[in-house]
């Protein structure tokens with residue numbers, strides 16, 4: 202059910218005071234990653250007095266800064282594809298979407314680079330599911346034959362080796378056992394060239410609408426109070442002991458999300474839970490003679506367990522598709538997680554890359570990033586209210602939701618207004634019409650209490 206803007210949005214907006222802070226806030230956003238900045242912008246442009254609290258020194262410096270920022274459309278549910286298809290349009294219109302002149306952005310505006318994505322065809326069932334979902338969501342795609350793929354990427358082989366292997370398995374270096382059956386090609390896919398800049402752009406846009414950002418402030422607790430039979434959020438307390446009051450809190454802590462859920466006393470109240478999982482992504486020079494900036498694209502390579510995209514300076518960004526054989530590196534304490542890449546993982550990924558690009562030279566000094574995904578039970582996001590009135594979460598982004606940050610921010614702002622205006626979203630999930638594509642997006646699909654998606658790939662692919 203759709204409802205109109207709440208009374209909260211009708212409140213007169215007042216800007217920050219001389220200290221750059223609001224005298225009082227309608228909403229506190231915890232976290233200034235791409236989501237926290239996007240949600241702050243969407244709420245501020247609706248007239249809410251937003252205070253955003255971030256423990257790092259600036260916007261987008263958490264997991265967002267390590268993102269591959271790939272914009273793709275293959276997801277295991279039609280709603281997931283619809284969201285990504287709508288989300289893509291925000292990136293295509295990003296500079297205009299921000300509603301501030303480009304000169305207002307100190308370091309320019311992030312931009313989407315459209316390369317197309319080739320999902321190499323390995324598993325016919327997965328291929329059929331993607332074709333179905335893309336068709337349902339109205340996403341343009343082409344089924345490419347192996348010859349068409351090789352014509353496009355003459356520097357690549359389509360050999361397959363029986364699925365991802367560990368380097369200590371003799372199969373890792375073994376001969377080809379088959380060949381990819383072509384690829385599913387989506388021409389509109391691409392990547393955002395600078396994810397941290399994108400977050401900064403959204404923060405600048407939010408500030409232009411009156412939001413105030415407080416950096417270097419860590420939330421220690423989320424304050425709640427009994428309100429009749431239910432609980433209501435009252436604000437947050439920082440590690441300094443300072444309290445900030447607000448009737449609405451939106452928790453967007455990225456990999457720290459489960460910690461924020463604990464802080465609000467909500468452990469065990471959701472069907473979908475999240476936890477941080479460490480990941481590395483690597484960067485290496487393109488094979489000699491290949492201009493990967495111009496000739497490369499995004500390529501998903503499930504047989505080897507990697508995906509590739511062009512990286513500035515004629516390099517290849519190499520990500521992992523989380524093959525089971527690599528195991529899962531769950532993180533107990535994000536404060537002490539190793540944020541340096543490790544030689545064994547880097548070498549494994551580089552050697553896998555060499556199987557796909559025969560002229561690729563494994564670099565002596567690996568480069569890359571190590572960060573955590575906020576992985577949900579079924580690798581799909583939660584964009585929802587919680588059992589505490591006034592407390593909302595955008596979490597479980599599972600290494601695959603950068604692309605949806607702007608559209609999800611719009612959804613979250615609509616949700617806050619609808620629920621604060623009286624909608625029983627748990628009973629009658631909000632459906633939001635996509636601003637650009639006009640497609641209906643059923644927010645029930647992103648509920649904390651949805652059934653676990655059994656079609657999920659159980660990986661970063663969602």
Ligand SMILES: Cc1cc2nc3c(=O)[nH]c(=O)nc-3n(C[C@H](O)[C@H](O)[C@H](O)COP(=O)(O)OP(=O)(O)OC[C@H]3O[C@@H](n4cnc5c(N)ncnc54)[C@H](O)[C@@H]3O)c2cc1C
Pocket residue numbers: 231232233234235236237254255256257261262263264265266267268269270271272418419420421453454455456457480481482570572573574595598599600601602603604605
């Ligand atoms: C290596 C890697 C590659 C990825 N590749 C892709 C990709 O190609 N495509 C894609 O769509 N997605 C990708 N993702 C996922 C995407 O980057 C994330 O989903 C997205 O950046 C998450 O944004 P966020 O704002 O939720 O989290 P973050 O950017 O982590 O922001 C959360 C912020 O909350 C702050 N915070 C947490 N707790 C507190 C507290 N108590 N007090 C104050 N502040 C707090 C943190 O400091 C942090 O800045 C990738 C992720 C990683 C790690």
